[in-house]
Amino acid sequence: MEETVNAYWGCWNTNKSESLKCILADDFKRFANGKLEASNQEELIALVDNWHTTIPDFKTDLQNLVIHDNQAFYRWVSTGTFIGRTGVGRSTSIYGFAILTFDDEGKISKHESYYDSMSLFRSQGNGKTPSP
Numbered sequence: 001m002e003e004t005v006n007a008y009w010g011c012w013n014t015n016k017s018e019s020l021k022c023i024l025a026d027d028f029k030r031f032a033n034g035k036l037e038a039s040n041q042e043e044l045i046a047l048v049d050n051w052h053t054t055i056p057d058f059k060t061d062l063q064n065l066v067i068h069d070n071q072a073f074y075r076w077v078s079t080g081t082f083i084g085r086t087g088v089g090r091s092t093s094i095y096g097f098a099i100l101t102f103d104d105e106g107k108i109s110k111h112e113s114y115y116d117s118m119s120l121f122r123s124q125g126n127g128k129t130p131s132p
Helices: 002-014 017-022 041-054 117-123
Strands: 024-032 035-038 059-068 071-082 090-102 108-115
Touching (some): 002 017, 002 041, 002 090, 017 024, 017 041, 024 041, 035 041
Parallel strands (some): 024 108
Antiparallel strands (some): 059 071, 071 090
């Protein structure tokens, strides 16, 4: 499973999204902060492509990977230069936690990711950081 986890993020990091198909289950789903974000392989591929459009140098590093039964748990940090619609070009870092669930064939059937989406928003000069 560790090899599949690394292959999964290798596809995200290099934007070789079509390569995801061989490691994802047919009924794959991705959730972000509890909300369904991709309900199949094609929607995930579109999502990965979108991340690389708005953050061309997008990269995620995994930390503290633990595999138990049919799941992988890890912390992650994603970095890159956000160009978005405005082409501002500001660096960003987002920290999170994820759970990958594998089916009986060893393919990823579910990706649950949890993170502070406000950190991306604020890193682009939007909103105010509350005073301590």
